[in-house]
Amino acid sequence: xxxxxxxxxxxxxxxxxxxxxxxxxxxxxxxxxxxxxxxxxxxxxxxxxxxxxxxxxxxxxxxxxxxxxxxxxxxxxxxxxxxxxxxxxxxxxxxxxxxxxxxxxxxxxxxxxxxxxxxxxxxxxxxxxxxxxxxxxxxxxxxxxxxxxxxxxxxxxxxxxxxxxxxxxxxxxxxxxxxx
Amino acid sequence: xxxxxxxxxxxxxxxxxxxxxxxxxxxxxxxxxxxxxxxxxxxxxxxxxxxxxxxxxxxxxxxxxxxxxxxxxxxxxxxxxxxxxxxxxxxxxxxxxxxxxxxxxxxxxxxxxxxxxxxxxxxxxxxxxxxxxxxxxxxxxxxxxxxxxxxxxxxxxxxxxxxxxxxxxxxxxxxxxxxx
Amino acid sequence: xxxxxxxxxxxxxxxxxxxxxxxxxxxxxxxxxxxxxxxxxxxxxxxxxxxxxxxxxxxxxxxxxxxxxxxxxxxxxxxxxxxxxxxxxxxxxxxxxxxxxxxxxxxxxxxxxxxxxxxxxxxxxxxxxxxxxxxxxxxxxxxxxxxxxxxxxxxxxxxxxxxxxxxxxxxxxxxxxxxx
Amino acid sequence: xxxxxxxxxxxxxxxxxxxxxxxxxxxxxxxxxxxxxxxxxxxxxxxxxxxxxxxxxxxxxxxxxxxxxxxxxxxxxxxxxxxxxxxxxxxxxxxxxxxxxxxxxxxxxxxxxxxxxxxxxxxxxxxxxxxxxxxxxxxxxxxxxxxxxxxxxxxxxxxxxxxxxxxxxxxxxxxxxxxx
DNA sequence: TATGAATGAGCTTTCATTCAT
DNA sequence: CATGAATGAAAGCTCATTCAT
Numbered sequence: 001x002x003x004x005x006x007x008x009x010x011x012x013x014x015x016x017x018x019x020x021x022x023x024x025x026x027x028x029x030x031x032x033x034x035x036x037x038x039x040x041x042x043x044x045x046x047x048x049x050x051x052x053x054x055x056x057x058x059x060x061x062x063x064x065x066x067x068x069x070x071x072x073x074x075x076x077x078x079x080x081x082x083x084x085x086x087x088x089x090x091x092x093x094x095x096x097x098x099x100x101x102x103x104x105x106x107x108x109x110x111x112x113x114x115x116x117x118x119x120x121x122x123x124x125x126x127x128x129x130x131x132x133x134x135x136x137x138x139x140x141x142x143x144x145x146x147x148x149x150x151x152x153x154x155x156x157x158x159x160x161x162x163x164x165x166x167x168x169x170x171x172x173x174x175x176x177x178x179x180x
Numbered sequence: 181x182x183x184x185x186x187x188x189x190x191x192x193x194x195x196x197x198x199x200x201x202x203x204x205x206x207x208x209x210x211x212x213x214x215x216x217x218x219x220x221x222x223x224x225x226x227x228x229x230x231x232x233x234x235x236x237x238x239x240x241x242x243x244x245x246x247x248x249x250x251x252x253x254x255x256x257x258x259x260x261x262x263x264x265x266x267x268x269x270x271x272x273x274x275x276x277x278x279x280x281x282x283x284x285x286x287x288x289x290x291x292x293x294x295x296x297x298x299x300x301x302x303x304x305x306x307x308x309x310x311x312x313x314x315x316x317x318x319x320x321x322x323x324x325x326x327x328x329x330x331x332x333x334x335x336x337x338x339x340x341x342x343x344x345x346x347x348x349x350x351x352x353x354x355x356x357x358x359x360x
Numbered sequence: 361x362x363x364x365x366x367x368x369x370x371x372x373x374x375x376x377x378x379x380x381x382x383x384x385x386x387x388x389x390x391x392x393x394x395x396x397x398x399x400x401x402x403x404x405x406x407x408x409x410x411x412x413x414x415x416x417x418x419x420x421x422x423x424x425x426x427x428x429x430x431x432x433x434x435x436x437x438x439x440x441x442x443x444x445x446x447x448x449x450x451x452x453x454x455x456x457x458x459x460x461x462x463x464x465x466x467x468x469x470x471x472x473x474x475x476x477x478x479x480x481x482x483x484x485x486x487x488x489x490x491x492x493x494x495x496x497x498x499x500x501x502x503x504x505x506x507x508x509x510x511x512x513x514x515x516x517x518x519x520x521x522x523x524x525x526x527x528x529x530x531x532x533x534x535x536x537x538x539x540x
Numbered sequence: 541x542x543x544x545x546x547x548x549x550x551x552x553x554x555x556x557x558x559x560x561x562x563x564x565x566x567x568x569x570x571x572x573x574x575x576x577x578x579x580x581x582x583x584x585x586x587x588x589x590x591x592x593x594x595x596x597x598x599x600x601x602x603x604x605x606x607x608x609x610x611x612x613x614x615x616x617x618x619x620x621x622x623x624x625x626x627x628x629x630x631x632x633x634x635x636x637x638x639x640x641x642x643x644x645x646x647x648x649x650x651x652x653x654x655x656x657x658x659x660x661x662x663x664x665x666x667x668x669x670x671x672x673x674x675x676x677x678x679x680x681x682x683x684x685x686x687x688x689x690x691x692x693x694x695x696x697x698x699x700x701x702x703x704x705x706x707x708x709x710x711x712x713x714x715x716x717x718x719x720x
Numbered sequence: 721t722a723t724g725a726a727t728g729a730g731c732t733t734t735c736a737t738t739c740a741t
Numbered sequence: 742c743a744t745g746a747a748t749g750a751a752a753g754c755t756c757a758t759t760c761a762t
Contacts, residue, residue, distance in 0.1 A: 050748060051746070054746065054747080157329075173323055193722070219755095230724070231721085231724095233757095234721075373725075374725055398752080409727085411725070463697075510691065533686060533718065534714075579735065591744070
């Protein structure tokens with residue numbers, strides 16, 4: 001059995017590899033969830049196992065890299081006065097629907113501090129928006145995150161194809177409960 | 181040195197083994213979740229791995245057997261006129277809190293038809309109860325199951341110790357959303 | 361690539377496998393030392409990786425199994441009145457020369473309590489023998505074990521072929537130092 | 541986002557890099573032992589892996605470079621008439637205690653000829669000193685090296701914290717055996 | 721029919737060594 | 742010449758599933 005060894009494309013491949021890893025991770029996390037095998041991600045990215053570990057020392061680093069941009073975009077959009085709370089929620093729910101691993105950002109289960117920090121960014125974003133919005137007396141950012149956690153864990157359980165539809169139905173229920 | 185092998189107690193042991201497996205599975209699913217190793221269940225039951233497979237060809241059959249009794253009890257209690265919808269819900273939520281594997285009954289993800297049928301029994305139970313209860317206009321059994329699914333998936337994600345507390349908080353939110 | 365899967369020889373192979381694993385471990389530990397890859401031992405024994413782990417849950421269990429008989433023999437022989445301290449020492453040095461992993465028994469570095477207990481058996485064996493032997497004032501079991509540790513670690517470092525010769529030379533030096 | 545790559549400082553950096561590698565190797569060998577990852581040494585030195593390989597084609601070359609200075613110092617001090625054999629021994633034992641990798645000099649196990657040559661320098665140093673010292677009839681440089689080898693291998697096996705203490709105890713035993 | 725051992729695939733992680741730039 | 746990323750071969754460990762007895 002002669003397996004042709006992949007050519008060492010040299011350091012210039014670094015940026016490309018990193019991007020490929022993030023792209024692959026995005027796909028794999030989206031479809032298979034946060035616990036997907038890292039080896040699959042490396043394989044999909046067409047990159048050696050070792051390179052994955054070089055770029056991302058652990059699973060959390062990879063999730064972080066995958067979602068960092070999304071979170072920043074979210075914050076930027078949320079900061080604009082014309083953006084309503086509902087707009088922001090819609091964005092977050094889009095994320096949840098697109099990638100079930102996003103749950104790890106909403107409700108981190110690993111102890112990782114960076115993920116917790118990211119979660120806090122999201123919660124704070126909601127907190128700020130809530131102060132500028134007329135909502136029911138019960139509305140608060142903690143319950144909002146709780147509701148999103150439930151939505152996320154549910155979506156993670158079901159087929160990709162039905163996620164959007166279920167998300168709409170579930171969110172309308174949660175929305176009512178949140179007193180928004 | 182050869183460890184003495186447990187005696188083959190023959191066919192007469194079948195019923196006993198089956199019961200032991202169910203009991204063990206109940207424990208193991210409760211503590212280690214639905215994905216617990218089957219080998220652990222067999223070991224806990226004091227039964228060979230092969231016997232587990234003979235009695236329960238797959239994981240779903242085991243879940244089914246584990247919860248069959250619980251569902252029957254639930255139905256019986258729900259059928260009594262003195263039992264309110266809230267009583268039934270409290271029972272179900274207790275199940276969810278006690279064993280996160282119960283999610284497979286509320287929201288089956290394995291393709292297994294028997295689990296789907298069981299899910300339908302639960303939903304029908306709620307449907308019957310709802311017709312005899314004064315609730316908001318939006319209340320319906322489908323959303324009720326959806327809400328319980330979300331609660332269940334959330335509970336499955338968190339530490340055992342905090343489940344009860346989170347269940348209370350989350351259910352109060354969901355309840356409001358359900359228009360009960 | 362079609363790798364013929366090894367036939368499942370069934371439970372009757374258990375005793376044989378266990379013996380094969382111990383034999384393989386004895387060889388591999390002897391030549392490559394205590395840190396030898398367990399996968400190599402499984403391969404040499406012609407046994408699946410999982411079987412190795414079933415029989416011996418960790419490295420220490422394997423070492424223990426490998427040396428248990430040797431230690432018992434040692435003790436038995438030492439208990440006979442006609443056996444001199446020098447006889448016992450010669451036996452132990454033979455072990456050290458034959459298998460460099462024996463160091464883990466003389467001077468356990470893993471925390472494993474069973475190995476520590478085995479070490480104690482050896483030391484006690486020497487302690488008993490020393491009380492019945494006329495030796496110099498400085499002779500004591502602790503230093504004896506220390507000396508054997510040094511001998512063992514040295515032997516572990518050198519080629520198999522020269523072990524016997526070096527053992528003789530080193531022991532004569534240590535012997536003088538021990539005041540025997 | 542591309543991490544800025546350290547500038548290639550060109551050939552003029554060669555000497556500096558070499559020195560940094562030796563210093564790093566000294567530290568790393570001392571703390572993590574002779575088998576420490578080379579990548580760690582390069583990182584500590586702030587130097588590329590490739591440069592490490594350019595300067596030191598293999599592990600032996602690195603050990604050689606690390607201890608070259610120490611050996612020279614040792615020889616110089618030993619050559620002074622006022623230095624006793626015990627002084628030299630104390631120096632060597634200090635080395636062994638400080639860096640367990642020094643064993644590769646006392647008792648080279650890699651085939652490397654340069655290490656063997658270095659070993660011979662140490663042995664010759666002792667030989668010369670022995671001729672000017674009044675010692676027991678059995679004292680000879682070969683056994684001296686053997687004793688030091690044993691001490692070194694033992695120290696390499698134990699916790700850093702207990703090395704000094706064990707070294708004292710073991711050396712007193714060996715010293716007696718050496719007839720010094 | 722029960723038993724429990726056997727099997728190996730699959731995942732994680734670490735490092736020595738190579739090589740494009 | 743330096744750089745540091747790329748590569749994949751180990752090695753450890755776990756479990757679902759099969760199968761001889």
